Amino acid sequence: MTRGRIALAAALIAVALVEALAITLVILVPEKRAYWLIAGLTMPILWSGAELMRRNDDSLRLAVAYAATIMAVCEAFAIARGLGVIAPDDESFALRFLGIACGLVIVFYANLAPKKAACVDPASPDAGRKQAMQRYSGWVLFLAGLANTAIWALAPIKQAALWSMVPIAAALGLIALHIVSSRAAPGERA
């Protein structure tokens, strides 16, 4: 069993648990529209996840597993709020969680970027420059993702959304600068 298949199976179990809880609540408290919505939204995730398990695309399975997990946790938060486990006006915890999850997505894909993007023709004259560019982008986005995650985890929630954008914007700016400078002096970089 591949890594993607295991991750997707685990995510689908979490989604199925949320779906079972939502359906139970729909039966018990049919007047609450939120439970209907959660039960209805979760069904296509389960169906598409099950469909994806049969296909031969592990990287897609990993990405969908991550997305399904985030959705399952968000829906679990919504149910917990509906049941009064989380105060109805307290959105900070869910917001913080989502911010951290998004930061970790950046870290995950930035980590793999230099490896997955290593499809430069190694015989081409500027292969060294392209490879250096890929490595630089991966590192900068990886560190920016870590900073983004740390801000969402530690900063005051009211400022976190704004502050968390700073490392990402800085990373994109640095990458753009690096592209411009490496094109200006291709010989020096290769």
Place this chain on the structure above:
Amino acid sequence: MSSVFKAIADPTRRRVLALLRARPMSAGELADHFEVSKPTMSAHFTVLREAGLIDAAKNGKSIIYQLKMSVLEEALMGLAQTVGLDLTGAAPPEGKEETL
């Protein structure tokens, strides 16, 4: 993951990876930097390729290797370099001579 650890545990293989940071190189170019036999170098390349740290592409008669490391793998290699991790007892390709 253990194949990655095995690959970066050896200083020769770490040096190969460090050389490939600059640009993709042919097997011959890389071998010129080391005083080891070609079969030994070839075995080192195989270990690195099996660990998914380098990619090989044929260009005419020569094979060109290029780096294929994730950020964490590079960081791990940097750490191994810094602390001087040397597990050569376990790492060299089996049954191969180390010098000419």
